[in-house]
Amino acid sequence: MLTANNEYKYLLKNIKEQIQSSQFRAISMVNRELILLYWNIGKLILDNQQRDGWGSKFIDNLAADLKLDFPEITGFSVRNLKYMRKFAQQYPDFEFVQTLSAQITWSHNTLLLDKITSNEERKWYIEKIIENGWSLNVLRHQLETRLFERQAIAEKTTNFERMLTSPQSELAEETLKDPYIFDFITLSENLKESDLEKELIAKITRFLLELGAGFAFLGNQYHLSVGDEDFYIDLLFYNTKLRCYFVIELKTGKFKPEFAGKLNFYLSAVDDILKTDSDNPSIGILLCKEKNKMITEYALRDMTKPIGVSEYKVFRELPDDLRNALPAIERLEDLE
DSSP: OOOHHHHHHHHHHHHHHHHHHHHHHHHHHHHHHHHHHHHHHHHHHHHHHHHHOOOHHHHHHHHHHHHHHOTTOOSOOHHHHHHHHHHHHHOOOHHHHHHTGGGSOHHHHHHHHHHOOOHHHHHHHHHHHHHHTOOHHHHHHHHHTTHIIIIISOOOEEOHHHHSOTTHHHHHHHHOOSSEEETTOOOOSSOOHHHHHHHHHHTHHHHHHHHOTTEEEEEEEEEEEETTEEEEEEEEEEETTTTEEEEEEEEEEEOOHHHHHHHHHHHHHHHHHTOOTTSOOOEEEEEEEEOOHHHHHHHHHTOSSOEEEEEEEEGGGSOHHHHHHSOOHHHHHHTO
């Protein structure tokens, strides 16, 4: 039975949640109206320039006049008005703006306009921002490490479609990346699996960001006792979106078929020892420095558990074009 004090605490908690929910809806509504206003202004600028041939000085004059009429508003600079024009030009479909672009901030929208040329790719990133609540820094990092290429259009090597039922198989495929970018790690030439594991654990916040949404870290060298023998999983996670355990094994060399057999064994043990009736089948990810697609596909063909094999890249291994696209180490540390 609730005491008067407990009843008051419950009431206070309920009211605070209502206030926070209302504040969030208000902020979302203000943001939506701002994005729609910017699109409409951009459309007017675009239409007038196309119809009447007004040059760039038109925007300079417009910015000066708007500043006189609305001195307290800072969003009508020349630079921002040009973004509005580009916004309307790139997204002529107002429904797209209403349903997607208006759900993210103007800063997120302008970053996508600057960095991405394809509307299909922009749409993918916008959906991920909405789904995962990415901050501007997180979005910038995902763009710089080319997440779309590594996750959405990568040729992944898995047996998820055969071993998992829908929609878990599709969700698992969406979760996997190839390659994984461990740009926060700089290691010596003689890289050991234990060194890689230690670095990933030391930078667990960045590692979780690279893994994606929904991953909760349960431990490294996770102990399992099977048949009176001891076994140790490199990294064990639980994914709250897929409602299943993820077993991750690290290999510093080229993929070998026997790696898949060992991971298959670990998954069987996790399903028997840790998995509950409310959990979905556990999933394995084998991260290796290099893989041969045909050998990997053969190795996974007769496995009884869902396994994906991906390569990883540490900072010193990145090609020049990708390394030059990455943020400075200091800025990467700020994301932690």
